[in-house]
Each structure stands twice: as structure tokens, then as C-alpha cells.
Amino acid sequence: MSRRGENVYRRKDGRWEGRILKPDGKYKYLYAGTYREIKEKKKNYQDNAGADKPAAPRRAENPAGLFDRWLESCAVNGVKPSTYENYYNCMRLYVIPFFTGPENSRITETSAGRFVRAIKDNVALSDAYKRKLLSIFKTALREILKGSAECAPVMEAVRLPKPESTEVQVFSLKEQRLVENAVLCSNDMRRLGILLCFYTGIRLGELCALKWGDIDFEAGTMSIARTVSRTKNFRPEENRTALLVGLPKSQKSVRKIPLPAFLLKLAAGMKPAANEEHYVLSGTAAPLDPRTYQKYFKKILLLAGVKDRKFHAIRHTFATRALELGVDIKTLSEILGHANVSITLNIYAHSLMEQKKIAIEKLNKLHITHMDFSLFPVTEAVIPV
Template identity: 55%
Template sequence: MPRRGENIYKRKDGRWEGRVLKSPGRYQYVYARTYKEVKEKKKLLQEGITKELPSNTHSRCDAAKEFTAWLHGDLTGRVKPSTYESYYRCIVGYVIPFYQEKGNEQISLQTTSDFSCRINNHEGVSVSYRRKILTIYKTALREIMKRNKECDSILNAIQMPRKISAEVQAFSVKEQRMLERTIIQSPDKRCLGILLCFYTGIRLGEVCGLKWEDIDFEAGTMVVTRTVSRIKNFDETKKKTVLYIGKPKSIHSVRKIPLPDFLLELARELKMERSDNNHFILTNSEYPMDPRKYQKLFQKLLTHASVKKRKFHAIRHTFATRALELGIDIKTLSEILGHSNVSITLNIYAHSMYEQKKKAIGKLNAMYVMHTETPLLTVKDSVTVA
């Protein structure tokens, strides 16, 4: 039976079809009555094409060594530790095993196309993660082959899976009220951070990284300047993972957010119990809250409030949804969320914006109905007779 990534399929007429990439976007096809026959034909065709295109091979050394060298080069000094971990997981988990399985072949147009095809057909991971793997693969290839004249051709062989727009998961107004009531009644003051997320839209790592010095009580604002994440520890002599405190996701994520009056009042009350301005808010110590532990606390809160389980990020989606329902313009919302551009906000919350458009049209419809119920003046009625 065919394996994923082989580019061999059974046709409706009973024959088997195989395809081989000749150049970016161009394929050559072979046909046979059995899978075994078409596989052999495809192999012979591939060998012929490879001989015709010797320049499409990156000939320094085998690909697995190339990608390993890229990971252990100066990459660690150029990207954030959390970003490096993502690169590491994708390259070590998917790219290197693929080339080792291929017998440590060199980077070529064909192997690049085969890897792209395998990831696109990988049903074990989400579409978004497939895109992430291929994006990192492309980044690595571009740097490894930057002096190779065939670089562009090989990069063009990578086909990204089509994005699937999933509806954002947000809490209903009723669910939000139930959660807020549970938070206020909870003796665990760490829960107030969840309330803060509901009314500012900050991310899980960002709320874990907040310090008292980040809140300006006089101006009524809060600044987001750091984020906390748990990442792989590459020092094998120590723990497997470590807490990493770093800068937010992008330069746009470093932002100042106005705080509602009721949140400022709650923060003032809590601050009276805390002394050190340099301490993290959620832990009241010099050590930040572990995002994984805070996620677990949130799940317990959902159970206690009898609200359906959702990921922590649903709070951020809820903030954006409520903001749109209240008529906050998209540019302002985008800046509060820390998105790099408005188009990201538009793409994520397209469904919520559509619902607002429907409500607006509903108001116009009500206006029309109201007008038709009021007798209209005729031309004759409007003329004053002298």
C-alpha cells in the first residue's frame, strides 16, 4: 500500500498514478496497473530527472548534518530561547528524521518537495502546526543555502497547507458573569489576575510576568514589558525545563493599557497587603508564576463556576469579542491586544465583526419598519394652496 508523501494514488479507473516533481509547480506522471509497477516506474523517472538536474543538489554534506549544524551554530544568540525551542522541536522532531530515513540524502529539489508533501499529509498534527513546521524548515533552508544559486527554486518547492479559519472560542456574557462572581468570592487572590485578563486581553505569559511596578495608579494604566514561559532546558545536567522571563511576542506587544476603575480599586486593595514594588503580582515574590500552574488554577476555577472547559487563551478572545460588541474600533482593539497590524485582528475576529454588521443592518431594518408605519406625506399634501 502507498505511504504518505510518496505521491502515488489509485485512480477511479483502477489504475495507479505516480507523480514526480520536475521543477517548481511542474510534475511528470506515470501510470501502471499495480502499485508495485507504478512505484518502480516512478523510481526510474526520478533517477532520470536527478541526472538531468545535478545543480539542484546542495553538495556540501548530507542534509541531516546541515540542519544539525544550523541548530547548533549562532542561532541561539540570534533568537529568543522560546523561539529556539520551537526551531529545535521542528527540526529534531520532523526534518532530521526525514532525511535520515532517506539515507542522509543531500538537500535537493526532490527531497524538499517530498518533505513538504509528507508534512502536508500528516494527519497527526493540526494545520497550523504543519504550517509552523514548514515555515521553520523554509527558514533553515534559506540560511543553509544562502550562497547556492538554486536556493529560490528549492524553496519554491515547499507548498504550505491552506489555512483553515476556525471560529474563536469565547465565553458568553452569562459564562463570563459566572466566572467573575467566582473570582471575586475566591479566597485565592491569584484569581484576580484572570479578572485582569478579561478586561485587558493580555496573554497568559504576560499576566504571569506582571510586577507591581508595571501599574501606574495615578495615571490608571498598566504596561506590558515581559512574558513568562516554560521552555526546554538544553543543559542536560539540570532540570528538563526552566522558567524563562523575556520580552513579549513582538515589539507591538510591548504596550500601555488603560485600566478600568474597578480593577484599579481591586489592585489598590491588594497592593496594601504587598510591600515590594519589584515583586511579581501573582506570586508576591521575586519569582514569577509558572504559566502551566496558572492554567491549572484557571481550569479549577471553571469547574467551580460550572462553566465549560476552555483554554486560557479564550479569555483574550472574550475580551476582543466584548470590545467589538461595545463598538470599540478595530484599530484601538488591535493596539490593546498588541497585534503587529490591524489585519491580524481583522482575520481572527472576522466572525465577531460579521455579527456586529448583522446587528447594524438589523437597526437599519427597524428604522425602515418604523418609517413605513408612519403615514408619509403625499406631494398633494405638501403643497400649500394659496
């Protein structure tokens, strides 16, 4: 099985395809009959890439050149397309233009701090995006300055803004029931997806990548093994974006999730007698575009008379309901496919606080002021004066 970040995919004709993102932004496509063969082909190509393989960055170069070469090394080393897109946008739109001018001709503690302030002061950027940009900037600096005396002070100058503790969007129980009723009244094959998300918490990309063969009706489980995403296409002669099927967000995102009995019954009734390699939402060998499904979801919300929210609110709703029902945080984290439990704790801190309040209120009822004193007759003789 291919691993996260490899850019290796199994084609519908049975062959394996390997993709290597070259420094010019174009992909090199390699093909083989087995996973082992395509891995070997990719390794041989990268080892003998010659001019396509950039040398390690040299600190004597100007900063713009250093960051550009770091970006090229990311392309050759085969990072995930979505990750490379983030790196590309950060370097081309912010870092390289900033370090092109004469006032920032060297990477120093001062110039790095100046860039951090410029990003933090940019009112056009959200706090979350500022944090992402500075995180990528720090990743690049760590690689460029590795082993140098300047590394520690420069890295110290790049301090990421603290993440905002924003409350997640969640459907109320009434709203969830309205949405579910609207879905069940529809004859659209895509309706199953919304219910799957409400009762398993899977991500939109994971839902669009779900195949009928991923649902084990005997075991009552669903396997999450891939994701669909639309990313920037670096081929100028083709469309601006491309729909890619790859591995999920992290290793923990590859998981099996138990399905409730009513969902298994509903899915079994909707399952066509088609190839199990076909995708659930599209019913074909090609996955449904996540953007298309988001539009369908908005129509369902309108039909249900429920306030418009992002699709990800379904995932947050699942997690909130699970906590309300007493599901422990470790189990919830595994179902959601978070890389670690701390991510789950940070996202759902508000929901956890609500559960703590309920628990404390139960203890409060044990307090002596709530007791019926007629149950404890006490004579004056035993009460010291």
C-alpha cells in the same frame, strides 16, 4: 532596557545576566553591572567563541549536516529560548531524520517537495503544527540556499497549507458573569489575574510576569514589559524544563493599557506594602508558573459551573466584547499587542461579521417598507398613471 531576542535579563540582585545558547544545547552565562557592559561581554564572547561558533553552512555537505549546522548557528546567534526549542524539535524530529536516507541525499526541488508531502500526509499532526513545521523548514532552506541557483525553485516547492478559519472560543456574557462572581467570592490573591485578563486581554505569560510596579495607580495604566514561559531545558543534568522571564512576543507587545476604575480600586486594596519588584500573582520575587495558574483557572470554572475552556479564551472574550461595544479594530489591536492589525482582523473575522450584520440591520430599518405611510400623504394627482 533589553530588547526582544537578546537573552539579557536584570537579576533581582541588580546585576545583568546574559545567556548564550551553545551548539551543545547548554547555556553560557555572563554577568555584568550594567546593560551596556553585558552587551559588550556577549559580543566579545560570540566574536571569540572559536570552536563554539559554527562556520556558515556549505551546500556541498549532505542535507542532514546542513540542517544540523543551521541549528547550531541559531544557538550561537542567540535566538529566544522558546524559538530555539521550536527549531530544535522541527529539525531533530522531522527534517534531519527525513534527509538522512540515501533517497534524499541532496536538497532539491524534488526532495523538498517530498518532505512537504510527508508532513501534510502525517495524520498525527494538527494542521496548525504542520504549518509551523513547514514555516521553520522554509526559514532554514532560505538561509542554507541563500545566493544559490537552487534557492528559488526549492522555495517554490515549499508551500504552506492555508490556515484553517476556526472560530475562537469565547465565554458568553452569562458565563463571564458567573466566572467573575466565583472569582470575587474567593479570597485567593490570584483572583485579580482573571479579572485583569477579562478587562485588558493580556496573555497568560504576560499576566504571570506582571509586577506591582507595572501598575501606575495615579495614571490608571498597566505596563506590559515582560513574559513568563516554561521552555525545554537543554542541560541534561537539570530539570527537563525551565521557567524563564523574557521580553514579550513582539515589539508591539510592549505596551501600556488603561485600566477600568473598578479594577484599579480592587488592585489598590489587594496591593501589599511589599517591594514593587514582587510579582502580582505570587506576591514574591519569583513569578508564578503559567501552568500552575491554568490549574487554578480550571478550579474557578468548576466552581462557577462553566464549561471548561483554555485560559486563552479570556483574551478572545475581551476582544469580542470590545468589538460588540464598538471599539475600532486599530485600538483593539494595540491593546492586544498584536504585531499588526491584519492579525486582529484574521482572528476576529467572525465577530466583525456579526457587527456588520447588526449595522446592516439598522440600515434595513430605514427601508421604505418599514415606514409609516400616514406620515407622507400623497394625492392621486401626483402619481402618474
